[in-house]
Amino acid sequence: MKRTEQLIDLLNLQKHPEGGYFKETYRSEGVIPSEVLKDGINGERNYCTGIYFLLTSDNFSAFHRIKQDEMWHFYEGSPLVVHMIDNEGNYSFQKIGLDFEGGQVPQFVVPKGVWFASEVHESDSYSLVGCTVSPGFDFKDFELAKKDSLLAEFPSHSEIIDRLTR
Numbered sequence: 001m002k003r004t005e006q007l008i009d010l011l012n013l014q015k016h017p018e019g020g021y022f023k024e025t026y027r028s029e030g031v032i033p034s035e036v037l038k039d040g041i042n043g044e045r046n047y048c049t050g051i052y053f054l055l056t057s058d059n060f061s062a063f064h065r066i067k068q069d070e071m072w073h074f075y076e077g078s079p080l081v082v083h084m085i086d087n088e089g090n091y092s093f094q095k096i097g098l099d100f101e102g103g104q105v106p107q108f109v110v111p112k113g114v115w116f117a118s119e120v121h122e123s124d125s126y127s128l129v130g131c132t133v134s135p136g137f138d139f140k141d142f143e144l145a146k147k148d149s150l151l152a153e154f155p156s157h158s159e160i161i162d163r164l165t166r
Contacts, residue, residue, distance in 0.1 A: 011052050017142075019055065022054070031046055062166050067113065076127075079127065080127035083117045091160065144166075
């Protein structure tokens with residue numbers, strides 16, 4: 001896993017509360033006033049934010065949701081699998097990577113309000129991706145799932161919820 005240590009150092013990544021490592025790389029100077037925002041977003045937000053996100057196969061990004069759409073961009077390593085449960089309880093997943101013939105995509109948008117988690121597709125590997133959020137990300141918009149609550153709401157998805165929550 002020497003490459004992951006290099007990436008953590010070179011990109012100055014820090015531990016993320018949902019799992020993995022991240023670094024904010026962009027926060028627009030422009031700001032959207034709070035009175036214009038909807039969907040429970042309180043306070044002003046930057047137009048857009050971006051991060052690097054690194055995940056290793058011995059970890060996972062736990063189920064969480066935010067109040068904005070989040071676009072994922074694949075950079076390097078193993079494909080990343082993003083698992084989603086929407087408000088109606090529908091489960092889906094998308095592999096983010098470069099095997100286009102195999103159904104992977106290099107960019108993918110997780111819609112606002114959807115519970116999502118991610119994991120590295122291959123063992124003994126890593127995924128380096130980027131995430132872009134608009135309106136810009138603020139931890140006030142971040143909700144880490146509580147396993148018991150998510151299981152009570154979506155009992156038919158207990159296997160994936162058990163595996164990808166803390």
